[in-house]
Amino acid sequence: MLTIEIILIMLALVFLSYIVHVFFRKISMPLVQIALGTAAAFLPISFEIETEIFMLVFIAPILFADGQKFKIRELNALKKPLLLLVIGLVLVNTVVGGFLIYFLISEIPLGISFALAAVLSPTDAVTVKAITDKLHLPEKIKSLIEGESLFNDASGLVAYNFALIAAISGIFNIGDVAAGFAFVALGGIAAGAAGAATVHFLMKFLKRINIEELNIYTLLQIITPFLVFIFSERIGVSGILAVVVCGIIHKRLAPRLMDADEAQIRFSSEGTWEVMVFILNGLVFIMLGMLVSDIFMGATTSDFNPLMGLAYVAAVTLIFWIIRFMYSFFLVGSKNALTLAFAGVRGALTLAVCLAIPLTIATGEAFPARDLVLFISSGVIVLTIIIANIALPKIAQEATPTENDALKKVTASAIKLIQAEGQNDETSALLLSYFEYLQSGEATLNIKETSGKSLKAVLGLEHNNIKSLLSMKIYDKYHLEFIAIQIQKHQIETLVTSGEIDISTAYHLRRTLSLEEAALFEDDLDSQE
Numbered sequence: 001m002l003t004i005e006i007i008l009i010m011l012a013l014v015f016l017s018y019i020v021h022v023f024f025r026k027i028s029m030p031l032v033q034i035a036l037g038t039a040a041a042f043l044p045i046s047f048e049i050e051t052e053i054f055m056l057v058f059i060a061p062i063l064f065a066d067g068q069k070f071k072i073r074e075l076n077a078l079k080k081p082l083l084l085l086v087i088g089l090v091l092v093n094t095v096v097g098g099f100l101i102y103f104l105i106s107e108i109p110l111g112i113s114f115a116l117a118a119v120l121s122p123t124d125a126v127t128v129k130a131i132t133d134k135l136h137l138p139e140k141i142k143s144l145i146e147g148e149s150l151f152n153d154a155s156g157l158v159a160y161n162f163a164l165i166a167a168i169s170g171i172f173n174i175g176d177v178a179a180g181f182a183f184v185a186l187g188g189i190a191a192g193a194a195g196a197a198t199v200h201f202l203m204k205f206l207k208r209i210n211i212e213e214l215n216i217y218t219l220l221q222i223i224t225p226f227l228v229f230i231f232s233e234r235i236g237v238s239g240i241l242a243v244v245v246c247g248i249i250h251k252r253l254a255p256r257l258m259d260a261d262e263a264q265i266r267f268s269s270e271g272t273w274e275v276m277v278f279i280l281n282g283l284v285f286i287m288l289g290m291l292v293s294d295i296f297m298g299a300t301t302s303d304f305n306p307l308m309g310l311a312y313v314a315a316v317t318l319i320f321w322i323i324r325f326m327y328s329f330f331l332v333g334s335k336n337a338l339t340l341a342f343a344g345v346r347g348a349l350t351l352a353v354c355l356a357i358p359l360t361i362a363t364g365e366a367f368p369a370r371d372l373v374l375f376i377s378s379g380v381i382v383l384t385i386i387i388a389n390i391a392l393p394k395i396a397q398e399a400t401p402t403e404n405d406a407l408k409k410v411t412a413s414a415i416k417l418i419q420a421e422g423q424n425d426e427t428s429a430l431l432l433s434y435f436e437y438l439q440s441g442e443a444t445l446n447i448k449e450t451s452g453k454s455l456k457a458v459l460g461l462e463h464n465n466i467k468s469l470l471s472m473k474i475y476d477k478y479h480l481e482f483i484a485i486q487i488q489k490h491q492i493e494t495l496v497t498s499g500e501i502d503i504s505t506a507y508h509l510r511r512t513l514s515l516e517e518a519a520l521f522e523d524d525l526d527s528q529e
Contacts, residue, residue, distance in 0.1 A: 006045050013040060014282030028389045030130045030285045034382065037289020041297070045290070051356040056229055058284050059349055060243045062126055064225035065277045066150060067247025069507055070143075075248070078144055081331055085148040089327050090155040093121035093320060094163070100319050105312055107304060108369045111167030116373050118163050119354055120320060120380055122156030124347025125149035126284055131345060131388050135396040141336045145343045153349060154238040158184050160353060168361045187237030192245025195228035199246075200253040221269045222276070224250070270514060288348040291355070292378040302371040309372065313379030317387075320344065320380070342391040346381045354378075485513050 017033045024032070075082070097117035102110045128149040132142060158181045203217060225243045232242035299306045325341035332340060354377045357370055492509050495501045501509075 010283055010286050013286050028131050030127055031389055033282055033285035034289035037286040038293040041290045041293035051352045054352045058280050060225045060229040062277055062280050064243040064247040065273050066125055067244040068251040070248055072252055082147050086152045087155050090121040090152055094118040094159045107372055115160055115163035115167055118159035119350050122152040123149040123344050124349055127345045127347035137396050141339055150244045154185050154241040184238045188232055188241030189245050191232040191237055192242035193249055195246040196249035199224050218269045218272055284348045295374050295378045299375050304372050309375045312376050316376055317380050317383045338395055342388050345384045345388045351378055489513055
């Protein structure tokens with residue numbers, strides 16, 4: 001079958017997975033897509049993908065997009081527990097888990113046990129976010145879970161690479177491991193920061209020379225994670241960590257308050273990224289299902305008993321769950337340890353790395369227990385996803401308030417902000433529109449005509465992030481509505497900080513307001529023609 005036909009079939013499965021998920025919402029999208037991928041393995045479809053290509057084409061852009069949603073404020077607030085999870089837990093999993101796997105499964109040598117434990121140590125950012133995104137977990141714990149999954153791939157892959165080298169060559173040096181990790185991690189952070197700064201400079205330069213074509217800016221942002229990943233891997237540092245850091249800093253460098261062109265650019269890029277990530281996420285899980293199916297079917301011809309293999313899968317999953325729970329217990333206490341433990345979901349990156357295990361070792365002999373390692377890793381991935389899909393919704397709090405409810409809260413907060421600054425004839429137009437929105441429950445605001453001449457006269461705001469709007473002029477209702485949207489965006493940040501709305505809801509609210517902003521500019525242009 002032609003490659004293009006395979007791609008079209010997989011895209012059709014992604015589309016079908018969404019339809020199925022609409023009718024079975026209690027089953028997370030990843031599980032639906034894995035199931036469809038497993039079924040697709042029985043079709044006359046055959047494909048192989050190298051680990052490096054998989055990480056470049058799928059993982060890099062997804063992690064870049066996720067990095068843009070992760071706040072530096074949260075990173076600073078959670079840096080200690082994050083470091084303990086990203087580095088400490090990965091090392092504990094690798095060492096303790098490696099020894100336990102070795103004593104439990106006699107077929108797997110010690111060096112390979114460490115390699116298997118290392119590759120199973122990182123949680124998968126794509127899978128974790130897909131499962132937890134719609135759950136109303138405590139904000140700190142949710143940020144901790146997502147932050148861990150974004151950053152622990154680097155430490156897990158470094159540990160895996162050194163363990164694999166030791167297993168193949170029989171040589172292990174703890175000093176080399178420590179130095180290698182420092183270089184890979186710090187180099188990845190530096191490469192990501194440099195990439196974000198470069199893109200920011202290019203966008204400013206293009207704007208300065210009056211290049212305003214939206215597609216150019218969107219294209220630049222789309223190719224950024226690929227270029228950053230390739231560059232990082234070429235110089236021997238963590239490409240995964242680089243794209244995450246690049247995404248975080250790129251979002252940080254973007255202006256909080258934008259003119260019309262900048263708003264259009266952000267609207268265009270965010271819309272493109274949302275579609276891309278949806279498709280790439282779907283393809284990742286479809287491929288995961290196909291690969292897991294092939295591995296399980298291939299186990300029937302391997303030199304180990306598939307039933308015993310399933311018992312090993314359950315035992316290894318339990319080992320890592322207990323380690324994670326005990327570690328989390330001392331880190332965040334008993335109340336949230338269970339949540340962190342069940343959120344230890346493995347994903348496609350783990351399997352892609354395992355598939356790259358060589359067929360032979362340095363002596364030319366077959367790699368010991370390679371089929372069993374693949375079987376266990378794929379089984380742990382599926383089992384952790386199933387367990388998380390069942391357990392996390394049960395231990396999560398009540399469902400997150402609807403986006404409309406949250407927008408009402410943001411609007412009410414904006415009203416309080418304006419009233420606190422003093423009301424006059426011109427602010428009344430803005431306040432009236434907000435009040436009408438709260439009463440009607442409509443999704444958009446309807447700003448009344450105003451004769452206002454300047455923002456300072458209309459709002460009189462002198463502090464916080466609104467202060468930078470003071471130099472703008474208001475000429476008509478479109479300018480006033482633009483200001484209304486900026487105030488709501490400002491209040492979203494305030495409510496997130498106070499814990500009244502969570503990050504996921506805030507992200508969707510900002511998207512809604514960005515859509516309103518783009519429609520506003522289109523209406524304004526139409527009225528001028």
